[in-house]
Amino acid sequence: MTPAFDVVVLGYGPVGHVMAALMAQAGWRVGVFARQAGLYPLPRIGHLNHEVMRVLQAVGIAAAFEKDACVCRTYDWVNAAGQVLIHFDWDKPEITGWSPHYLFYQPDMDVLLAGEVERHSNVQVLRGWECRSAVEAGHTVTLECHAGSGEVRRLTTRFLIGADGANSFTRSAAGIAWTDLGFQADWLIVDYRPHDPDSDIPMPEAGQICDPARPTSLFRRIGHKHCRWEFMLLPGEMREEMERPERIWALLSPWVKPEDGILVRQAVYTFRSGLASTWRCGSMLLVGDAAHLMPPFLGQGMGSGFRDALNLAWKLDLVLRTDAADTLLDTYEEERKPHVAAIIEQAVALGRVVCVSGPAEAALRDAALLSGDVPPPPPFPTVSGRLFAQHDELAGTLAPQSVVRVGTAEGMFDDVMGRGWKILTFDAVLARRLQGTTESRQNR
Numbered sequence: 001m002t003p004a005f006d007v008v009v010l011g012y013g014p015v016g017h018v019m020a021a022l023m024a025q026a027g028w029r030v031g032v033f034a035r036q037a038g039l040y041p042l043p044r045i046g047h048l049n050h051e052v053m054r055v056l057q058a059v060g061i062a063a064a065f066e067k068d069a070c071v072c073r074t075y076d077w078v079n080a081a082g083q084v085l086i087h088f089d090w091d092k093p094e095i096t097g098w099s100p101h102y103l104f105y106q107p108d109m110d111v112l113l114a115g116e117v118e119r120h121s122n123v124q125v126l127r128g129w130e131c132r133s134a135v136e137a138g139h140t141v142t143l144e145c146h147a148g149s150g151e152v153r154r155l156t157t158r159f160l161i162g163a164d165g166a167n168s169f170t171r172s173a174a175g176i177a178w179t180d181l182g183f184q185a186d187w188l189i190v191d192y193r194p195h196d197p198d199s200d201i202p203m204p205e206a207g208q209i210c211d212p213a214r215p216t217s218l219f220r221r222i223g224h225k226h227c228r229w230e231f232m233l234l235p236g237e238m239r240e241e242m243e244r245p246e247r248i249w250a251l252l253s254p255w256v257k258p259e260d261g262i263l264v265r266q267a268v269y270t271f272r273s274g275l276a277s278t279w280r281c282g283s284m285l286l287v288g289d290a291a292h293l294m295p296p297f298l299g300q301g302m303g304s305g306f307r308d309a310l311n312l313a314w315k316l317d318l319v320l321r322t323d324a325a326d327t328l329l330d331t332y333e334e335e336r337k338p339h340v341a342a343i344i345e346q347a348v349a350l351g352r353v354v355c356v357s358g359p360a361e362a363a364l365r366d367a368a369l370l371s372g373d374v375p376p377p378p379p380f381p382t383v384s385g386r387l388f389a390q391h392d393e394l395a396g397t398l399a400p401q402s403v404v405r406v407g408t409a410e411g412m413f414d415d416v417m418g419r420g421w422k423i424l425t426f427d428a429v430l431a432r433r434l435q436g437t438t439e440s441r442q443n444r
């Protein structure tokens, strides 16, 4: 029997949205099950970089996203005395054609992503539904989903994509093990909206205060109307106490007062790191936090999930559309896992610099970083491995993007050239020969 869906995306966080959008754009029958009835209500994502913008460009919302976001040019890590320990200079143009780093208010992005997914008639989004059973037999997964009203639905899908976050149901259903990579720290996150959106709050555009008395992250603006503070909980401090408004206003007192604006969202999170042992079990695959988890000091958790979705979407499309062997899907983990493992390592290393609450340990850290003997943070990881050309310094690095003209069309390269494989060459003879090969294949 034909499954009800080609792809079910379980979970409707940002990675589930991107996965669903890409599969919908490719024309597949997509089902989305979202446990929450509405958009994610707590403060979380606030940053993405130029590479992740290119994923939003592929989804078709980058230009609208850019209007709501603000560009971030510097990120400074200072000690309790205000001395700069680490300086990130982000005021350089990037190879992808986008600004290097953006700060944004997550609900703005969520609305754009949902709008893109839900404009497709081949997508069915079921909000307020939780999946409680997933069983694979004969290349089909049978799901049992429950609504808050008590209604239960059983349905089938060719592929189940687990975009269901850190406590992934799909991961458990597929029997996939989880490795805890050992990082753990509790942080209070606060989103604040000033009454005057132009008010100049005395804080850096993005920074970390590595003060052992209260490690703090701050962002002068996420988007145009909101500000963000993040405070590490100290030993003995309790979540319920830290989330009380009076406690939060006391923490914010060096910068703002209650009469200046409102607390929009606040929550204590436990930052962790971990990796799923495998990302595929037959027709069930994991993306996003279901597959990997990192503390947010690099702002790369969601970005890594977006890369997963982009990588997996074209492979799923090819397997569904042609007779491509489904072992192609095994290359998804092979390409993505080492890359994300390297990013987790960097995020944890940065976390270990900031999450220090002992004065003696902080003094040693400060002395080491101020001495200049500590090497600067390593460059952002590229992709490598068996699938990439060896001994070629460009293999696995980002392809550049700029404004191009092709015939009468002019615009960003990805928009003008569209989806799918492209071969770029300066060799006109080779180009003609390749074009001839493609045409003769098509005529066969």
Ligand SMILES: Cc1cc2nc3c(=O)[nH]c(=O)nc-3n(C[C@H](O)[C@H](O)[C@H](O)COP(=O)(O)OP(=O)(O)OC[C@H]3O[C@@H](n4cnc5c(N)ncnc54)[C@H](O)[C@@H]3O)c2cc1C
Binding pocket: 010, 011, 012, 013, 014, 015, 016, 017, 033, 034, 035, 036, 043, 044, 045, 046, 047, 048, 129, 130, 131, 132, 163, 164, 165, 166, 168, 169, 189, 269, 287, 288, 289, 290, 296, 298, 299, 300, 301, 302, 303, 304, 305
């Ligand atoms: C404080 C904080 C700040 C962060 N800042 C950044 C940042 O600036 N940049 C960045 O790139 N990353 C950041 N991250 C990481 C980012 O939040 C995650 O990487 C991202 O949300 C992962 O997206 P996801 O879609 O994989 O999972 P999630 O966002 O967790 O979404 C999973 C969804 O699945 C649903 N679900 C779960 N189980 C079921 C089920 N059985 N049935 C139906 N639905 C189900 C859940 O309700 C949820 O909606 C931050 C994280 C935190 C905690």
